[in-house]
Amino acid sequence: MERADAAGRGVGVRLLDVAPGRARVALTVEERHVNGHGICHGGYLFFLADAALAYASNSYGTSAVAAGADITFLRPVRLGAELVAEAVERARSGRSGLYDVTVRAGDDVVAEFRGRTRQVPGLAPPG
Secondary structure: OOOHHHHHHHHHHHEEEEEEEEEEEEOOOOOOHHHOOOEEEEHHHHHHHHHHHHHHHOOOOOOOEEEEEEEEOOOOOOOOOOEEEEEEEEEEOEEEEEEHHHHHHHEEEEEHHHHHEEEEOOOOOOO
């Protein structure tokens, strides 16, 4: 799945680790990620959290996609910060999944994300 993720590569997302129902990804905030306020654009924080969700929800080998998500931005993130997003599965039932993702810059929690997933029969398997 990582090799096929052109969007993630283009943004600079790096996969750190993945296990059943869990994943960690990272992103170094570069000039291209910074908005007019001089802080990381919230869209990139969402993107990073969504990438963690994708790896965690596809970690069982069955194709899953996001069905919805929301994010709470807690602190601004400066240029050069190393972000790590960790996704943890909270529930799975039938084809549906629920995941919480915490985004940190060092020891500081900068965002909390909750994502809902749906397995999609017929979609090419991750890989």
